[in-house]
Amino acid sequence: MLDDIAYIWIRSLGLSISPLPFEAPKHQVSTLWKAAQQGDVGIRWFIGLIEQVAQMSWTMGQVG
Structure with missing residues (x-):
């Protein structure tokens, strides 16, 4: 659910997700x-x- 919302915002607002x-x-x-x-x-x-949110954060932290 939350990742769906994030990707909607990415597409509609031109945002991106990047590691710190x-x-x-x-x-x-x-x-x-x-x-x-x-x-x-x-x-x-x-x-x-x-x-x-915790699972999403953990998963994003594993990328890269």
């Missing part, structure tokens, strides 16, 4: 939520979105 020209430090992303919200559809959607 310098070493960037690694960072960790964490999420916390109340146990009572475990079944919340919005929370599950948001966690899935974060996972997609």
Whole structure:
């Protein structure tokens, strides 16, 4: 989903995706939520979105 949006912007706005020209430090992303919200559809959607972004970032970091 996110990569689809990125490629739409690339095509429509003339953007490009390139690796950073310098070493960037690694960072960790964490999420916390109340146990009572475990079944919340919005929370599950948001966690899935974060996972997609993380996977996309990891994949892009492997290129080159």
